[in-house]
Amino acid sequence: MLRIDNLVKTFDGERRRRHARGSKTDKTEPARVFAVSDISFNVENGELFTLLGPSGCGKTTTLRSIAGLERPDSGTIEVGDRVLFSGGAGRKPVNVPANERGLGMVFQSYAIWPHMSVFDNVAFPLQVKSRNERLGKKQIAERVMRVLDTMELAELADRQATKLSGGQQQRLALARALVIEPPLLLLDEPLSNLDAKLRESLRYELKRLQRDLGITSVYVTHDQTEALVLSTSIAVMKSGDVMQLGRPREIYENPNCRFVAEFIGTSNFIAGNVVSKEGDRYTVNTADGLLVLDAAAAIPIGGDVIVSIRPEAVEVSTGSRAGEVPNEWTGTVTTRAFLGESVDHVVSVGRHEIRARGNPAVSIKPGTEVYLRLDPGKLALVPVD
CATH class of the missing domain: 3.40.50.300 (P-loop containing nucleotide triphosphate hydrolases)
Structure with missing residues (x-):
């Protein structure tokens, strides 16, 4: 296309x-x-x-x-x-x-015509087409009302555009762009x-x-x-x-x-180097211990990397499961924040502070020693720029 x-x-x-x-x-x-x-x-x-x-x-x-x-x-x-x-x-x-x-184009500022009604705003792009492309009045009216109905604005067709709410004005701008198909x-x-x-x-x-x-x-x-x-x-x-x-x-x-890891959402970043690789399973040595992860990457043994860890990939608990799961680190909660649908804990682990995001029913007070578990399938390897 x-x-x-x-x-x-x-x-x-x-x-x-x-x-x-x-x-x-x-x-x-x-x-x-x-x-x-x-x-x-x-x-x-x-x-x-x-x-x-x-x-x-x-x-x-x-x-x-x-x-x-x-x-x-x-x-x-x-x-x-x-x-x-x-x-x-x-x-x-x-x-x-x-x-x-x-x-069709929809601008940030809507760019609707304030002196026109909702119907006229949408009809205008069809009315100014060249003579050999222009539809008849009946066809224009039918197409405009069909688009307004799709945008749930049909009942407001005769209203002045400036008397619409912000959301309605945005739908009007979208209708005007769509009417030319x-x-x-x-x-x-x-x-x-x-x-x-x-x-x-x-x-x-x-x-x-x-x-x-x-x-x-x-x-x-x-x-x-x-x-x-x-x-x-x-x-x-x-x-x-x-x-x-x-x-x-x-x-x-x-x-x-x-850059992409930082710009898309929130991440924890831990620097390290690859010490072993078996298929897509990497072992990375960091300042605070080894991390095992799965990544479809092409990074050689000895290569410097950054491990990107999303907060929701970090499980926090007060009990250990050492030996049962990989990537269990110990740390101390330094702060917590209730976000409504989740709770963020910031945990100090050696040289790093790691943010974890989890169920709002789990809220651990600062100063508590906790165990962090990092799912190998949810970690990402980022090459050093």
């Missing part, structure tokens, strides 16, 4: 001084900053593909390049069998204007302006709509939870590069670098 090949986009950065050869004066020239640095990925039909990363990582620039709102320096962008952009050495120049790409839907942090409870409910509503309608979508967010809930596939970005691309569970459980 969507194919991105070797996409590059740069912007002018701070100006730097350069001494021109044969001249007694300095010249200044802008330094080029890579917003998107030679990235490639494919989005299959019906997928919700998420670009995830911190501010300034290039995710919105990538989305705007797909939409035609930014002109890349080089690379190709294809939707279906149609080339929307092509540029750079050896490529035939193509740059389809944004208004001719036929893509685009081959690809682009969403730029569409839930970030909503309060936490509404944002959570709309995540599941958006996931249901995307699944039921089979809409191929590219979604931009910096919210890790949002990405894990919504996505079919995720590309984690940093400084214009895609650091890891995969399914949500794969990225969460098997991060390929420390």
Whole structure:
């Protein structure tokens, strides 16, 4: 459906001084900053593909390049069998204007027209199509009401757009993007302006709509939870590069670098080196003892690694099961925090402080000596950068 090949986009950065050869004066020239640095990925039909990363990582620039709102320096962008952009050495120049790409886009700020009713907001994209593509009034009305019904806004069709709640305005913006029946839907942090409870409910509503309608979508967010809930596939970005691309569970459980492990959820990190390997079973020597874990990695014996341990992979108890299970360490609870659906314990183990997350019924007071058990199947090996 969507194919991105070797996409590059740069912007002018701070100006730097350069001494021109044969001249007694300095010249200044802008330094080029890579917003998107030679990235490639494919989005299959019906997928919700998420670009995830911190501010300034290039995710919105990538989305705007797909939409035609930014002109890349080089690379190709294809939707279906149609080339929307092509540029750079050896490529035939193509740059389809944004208004001719036929893509739907939902912005962070909703961008609804305040002087129009709900119905007119959704009908407008159909009414301004070229004469040979424009539908009749009856067909427009039928399509608009069908989309409004899907968004549960049909009863509000005559209401002024500004008199809707934040969640209703976001659904209106989505309805306006869907009414043109685009081959690809682009969403730029569409839930970030909503309060936490509404944002959570709309995540599941958006996931249901995307699944039921089979809409191929590219979604931009910096919210890790949002990405894990919504996505079919995720590309984690940093400084214009895609650091890891995969399914949500794969990225969460098997991060390929420390940045991904830190950015997706919460992790404990313990440095060590590989002392033995049998198939996928590794033994890692750390400052506080050996750790045994299973990892589909290619790290040689003697290689330096970081063991990434999610808090929910740590079991805390006041009783020992030494000899029955691997990876049992002893430590002392330094602090605890009740989170409602869980309790976090921070346990001091030698040189490390390890966070454990578990059942809220288990709450151990600070100062208590405890035993930590680390499930080998839930630990991840991260190469040292």
